[in-house]
Amino acid sequence: MAERRVIDLPERENLGLGGQQATCANPRCDEQFIRTSARGRPKDFHDEECRRAAERDLRRIQAQLAHHERQAEQLRARAAAYLRTSGEAGADPAEGAAPTSEEMRAAREAIAEVRGMSRFLDGHQDEFARDLLKLWQAVEPLVR
Incomplete structure (x- = not known):
């Protein structure tokens, strides 16, 4: 059986195999890989599992962001309620609200x-x- 070995980038260029060294687009991954010039969209992730993990992280972070924005909105409404009842009878309630x-x-x-x-x-x-x-x-x- 033939022995398998990893071909480094300089050796790959000498063999005429082409490709470009790239870093995985997942912020949690620093994996280096060879981006080949094949048909279709160029690879941004070193493997499919890493791409799915990055998409999962993005969805989770967007959900957390939406949650915290809703909480901030509720806190702003509470603060506005205190400002309206603080004795400023002539003041416009919408005037001080951000x-x-x-x-x-x-x-x-x-x-x-x-x-x-x-x-x-x-x-x-x-x-x-x-x-x-x-x-x-x-x-x-x-x-x-």
Whole structure:
């Protein structure tokens, strides 16, 4: 029976087998492997088991993140309840509350959309265009 042996990268290049040395894309794995130039999508993980483990870790971490974001939202609501009842009768309850991450994301998207339109709105004399530009100039520095 023929003896099996590992072919190192320099020896592989001399044999004309091609390939590129890569590191596994799993953050918990530092395995080095040879990425061959075969048909299809290039390998990012050194084996299928490591790819599945990385996907499982990603799902677990995303679930933990969603859980902690919900908990943070509940704590913000509790803190807002204390601020509303602290004797500030004339104060607006929404005024002191910080925007949620979802509200900030929506505001950033809206600002980006208006930023794209702003160069076309500059020359317009229309009242709507002037009001939109004025709003964009006032809000953009706060959302950045």
